[in-house]
Amino acid sequence: MDIAGLIRAIVTPLVAHPEAIEIRPHETEEYMAFDLTVAPDDVGRVIGKQGRVAQAIRTIVYAVKSPYSKRVRLNILDAKQPSK
Numbered sequence: 522m523d524i525a526g527l528i529r530a531i532v533t534p535l536v537a538h539p540e541a542i543e544i545r546p547h548e549t550e551e552y553m554a555f556d557l558t559v560a561p562d563d564v565g566r567v568i569g570k571q572g573r574v575a576q577a578i579r580t581i582v583y584a585v586k587s588p589y590s591k592r593v594r595l596n597i598l599d600a601k602q603p604s605k
Contacts, residue, residue: 524593527585528555531578536563552594553587559597567597 525544533539541560568575
């Protein structure tokens with residue numbers, strides 16, 4: 522299963538600027554992390570009221586069988602934040 526493709530498929534219909542979606546995978550000691558960045562005016566759409574949309578996205582992503590030996594983590598970054 523392509524986790525980055527799954528994230529893109531879920532997020533694209535939610536945002537006004539799908540061309541601004543960036544997904545950067547990187548590995549940490551504990552997780553295979555995916556950093557999601559969207560246009561600044563789309564961040565609220567992806568997070569949702571009280572984080573409900575973000576939690577729903579994470580629930581789907583975490584439930585999918587991963588090809589990685591580590592757990593998957595989805596980070597939704599503010600476009601103004603420098604990535605780590």
